[in-house]
Amino acid sequence: MPLLYPLVLASALFGIGLYGVLARRNAVMMLLGVELMLNAVNLNLVAFDAWFADVVHSGQVLTLFTITLAAAEIGLGLAIILALFRALRTVDVDEVGR
Amino acid sequence: MIVTALAVPFVIGLLLMVGRARVSGPVAAAIGAAAMTVSLLLYALVWEGRDVVSGEVDTSWIEPLGARLHLGVTAVSWPFLLMTAFIGVLCCLWLVARDTAPALVGLVLVISASSLGVFSSLDLLLFFVFFELALIPMWFVIAWFGTGDGTRRAATRFLLFTVAGSALVLVGIVVIGLDGGLQVDETVTGSLAAAVLVCLGFAVKTPIVPLHTWLPDAHSTAPTVGSVLLAAVFLKLGTYGLILFAPLMDRFADVAPYLAIAGVVGIVWSGFACYGQDDLKRLVAYSSIGHMGFVVLAISTRSDVGLAAAVFGSVAHGLITGLLFFTAGSLKDRFGTASMAAIGRGLYGRTPWLAVTFVLAAVASLGLPGLAGFWGELLSLRAAYEIGDVLTKPVAWTALALALVGVALTTAYFVRAIRLVAQGEPVEQDADRDLDRREAVVLGALVVAVLVLGLWPAPILDLFEPFTVVAGVAR
Amino acid sequence: MTLTEIVFLVFAVIAVGSALLSMTSGQLVHAALWLVVTLGAVAGCFVLMTAEFVAWVQVLVYVGSVVVLVIFALMLTRQPSGARSAEVTGNRWVAAVLGAAAAIGLGATMVAGFGGEQIEGRRIGTAGSIGDALFNDWVLPFEILSGVLLAALIGAIVISRSGSDR
């Protein structure tokens, strides 16, 4: 399998995720965009791991770490969004900014 | 000795600010007066003669930059130092009143000590550090203890202007430092940029028209001691800076004509501005611009007579304008405003001693021979008449003519002020109260100083006779 | 073109398509559900790249918990649906351009750098081999990560407690 397949897929997902982060008003949606970008990174890591045939599985292990961190991040992020919502009754980032 | 003279008011000032809740105002003011007196006496005693640097202290400080802790008293700085310490003592005495905030006394001490540091510095970086150190407390003095509308605005304006000026000076000092080091008695630079930057920076501080617009606001809103310190000490930081730096810069010659013309334009400009003022403190503030114009004219000749004129003019202006601001402050304490319309006419009849003091201060300020204000102006005119090293005849004589117009205008506006306030049919007000003992002591001390310097200018002028001051900065 | 490649391309198309739908969907819940599809497709890709353990973790953690968490958050902020809740900001076109530029730029870099390289598919990232690597060579980061997780857990609890509880 050509290495390019996962890499190009990852690039596309990263771009879409970036769009989501930058364009969506809803804070939850921004988080989803971030998750998408993380996944793109994961894809790259795994692809390079498979291609490079790393003895210690750096790519895959780091992917696991990333997934874990993503879980932690989304937990915290959602907690912040909840607190924000309680305080301001909105999760619209445009309005939060005012 | 110098270190002690600087440290005593500085430390006591800081202590008073820290412990402002633990002392009462009058006690704090008395402590402050004592501290400043110690400083004054030390500075008076440190004098060893005009040909040497008295009480020199020279230890290493920031070696990589060539900056040293280099302090000393020279023939040029000694009059400034004594005047500053004297004004500091009087400011503290003035604050011996029931409603004084101890923090204000602390600020006054810190400002005075920093200014003394400026005048004592023989290292350019040290000079700049003290220079900046004096600025910030003044913001608090104006913003916290000022009266009237827009104190915060005026204070910020003051700070922005002067800090911008200091920034220029700092860049100039850097240029000088790269060229010839930071020691006043060694360095010299041929850089035009340094001359322009330094002169521009001190022009803000002095102030020279058109960089003066911070001054009237700051003076009119500041508390009495703030105004006095601003006028008597702060403006001198600018003129002393010019005096100190002028011999260090070869290209000062290129800047001097502009400086001279700006100075005398300032004299005329401020004269007309004073003629249209109603607020006494603003009037005195504008008159300061005029007097500083004479000093700047004298400095810009870079001659020996000019040096004597600048030093004498600065010191005399410090005393006279201090007297004027204390008088205006007394009036403001009584009437809640320094507006001549609100104070009303006929003070001769209502508060005779206060009125007489005011008239004397005004007459001294307009440069009547026999009072301190005269000799500085006279020597400035003479310096301009003799043209000096760096000016050309057309510039110098144009400046001379404008300065003479300024002298006439000064007379006109002070006569107008006397006519509006001191003379006229008295209309009694509830607030009419003649001088109390505290005011009488402070004003009396200044009156005596003005008279003594007027009738016996020799103590200061002899420092510059026969014009070649070897030691220190004047070469 | 092998069968693996064909399947991979199918998964890739699904992933990109559902990601696009997710990021442009007007409905937040739909967006979350489309994301599930994307993440699932990516998990499929992982499998095809012989990283089966990572794929399972992806399904378990992301699809199983993260998305559930997101949906809970959406419900708690009471904006599960409704047109307004999903609106895009004013700089949507800037974002679109940036996203496209990032994708194309990255893709071009990849093409330039790794065009023609092949994945051999010899090594299989089973649970066993990953476990070996994790607990032999990656112990310290693993432990640190556990600390990070704990901190995140506590932080999330502290932050999300309502004001009256404090």
Next chain:
Amino acid sequence: MSRRWIYVALTAALATAASIWAVPRLDEPGWFAYVGQGGAGDGPPLPSLSPDLFLYPVSAQVVLLAVGVGLLVQIYSTAYLGHHPRYRSYALIIILFLVGMIAVVGTTNLWVLLVGWEVMGLCSYLLIGHEWQTAEARAGAAKAFLVTRVADLGLLLAILVIGETYGTYDIVGAQIASSQDGVASSTAIGLLVLVAVVGKSAQFPLQTWLPDAMPGPTPITALIHAATMVAAGVYLAARLFPFYADSTVVLTAMAVVAGITMLMGALFALVQTDLKRALAWSTVSQLAFMFAAIAAGDPEAGTDHLISHGVFKALLFLGCGCLMHAVGSSALAAMGGLRRSMPATFWTMSIGFAALAGVIPTVGFFTKDSVLHAIEQSAGEDGGLATGTTYVLLGVALVTSFVTAAYATRLWLRAFFGPVPDGRQEHHGHEAPRAMIGPLVVLAVATFALSIGQPFHLGIGVVGTVIAAGGIAVVVWSWRGGSTLEWTTRPLTAELGLDRPFTSWAPAFARGVSRTVVDLDRDGVDVYPRAGAGVAGLTSRALELVQTRNVQRYATVIAVGVLVLVVAAVIWT
């Protein structure tokens, strides 16, 4: 009562001290002889107020005049102003004034001279403004101070030029230097001195302050604005005469000024309706006489007339004070017929008027005679004035003595003869107290006593006497013919509008410019700080576009930045 005599005693002490110092000097030979040791140095030293006091015969005379009139005025004032609430400050300022006058006259140090000169100006200002409740006093004081101070700048510059030219600020030293190295810069010095004395002595075109100084107390007018301070201008011109004696320009300018002023002052005095103001114009005119003598190259005649004028004009002003004391006004209309009720005042003032008109054997005749003689003599001499100028000046001086005799007679007749004004028949006038009459008598005696030893020039003396007699005769004849002597010629009573530049144009100009400057200062000069604030505001507004507190904007900016950097990196590597 006794408090008042303390000040008299102080003045008497001062007068005694000055007399002990001055009287022996009267007999010294020579007129401003060159004495002393000092000389030119390498450059003018910094000014110092070293008390280099030295009196010449002329200085001694002026000092004696000053302290003498000062003492008489102090005595006079105990009665005239003794009950005034501010008598104390008044009396003290008089003493200060006398000290200033002695400093001017007695020093050889130009700076001390300047200090005394300005102290006199300040005292004059304070005393004119003594009745500061009234608007005229305030205006008069301000005007006097401003005009004289502006003119004093001339003296200041003159001193600088002298110092620069001769290398010393000592008059004697400068004279020695000028005799050794020759006179230099004489035109500059002379013109600057002329500016100073024109201001101080109220000569054309700065004459208007002196009549406006009349709101001051009358004894002060007698002392400062007749006998001493205004005459100090003449003294100074005479003192510094050697420095500009060879400059035709200066002497001609002085002659022109003197000619215009003497005739103008006399004509104005002729039409005044106010006795005091008439005497003020008379002073202006008489001072011009002295300048005419100096311009003609005979400063000694000028200073002689200074002394004599000081005595008889002080007498006239003090007498005027007695009249004002009696009738409560200085307007001629309020007087008339006072010779019976105030005989002492009448007789003493008659002597004063006779001296003013130039009647033998009063001192006024002899000194006026000397002045006319000096002008006549200078015609045809080498240097100095051109002959034509001299004859014009002589003509003007003769016309002026005619007018002077006329107005002196007119004032005398209107004050003491003629009908008593309506409504004042009862208790019209009463003799002044002895403290006021005493000084009058002393001065009247002096008016005769000073004549002793005065030179007499036959030809010009006869001409002068005839002309003065003519002036007197014309007025008396007209009076006999029934004229009320109320001559009101419109341009003359309006004083030719010469006052207008000082009272309306200059203040209006200053006000206008000051308003412009204040506005400009607020709106014009302040532009650059405001523009700075505006630029800062705009910049912050621009930077605010990225600092929106909106996370997405930040992220967008970061993304753009990263993209740009990457592109840049790719392009440049």
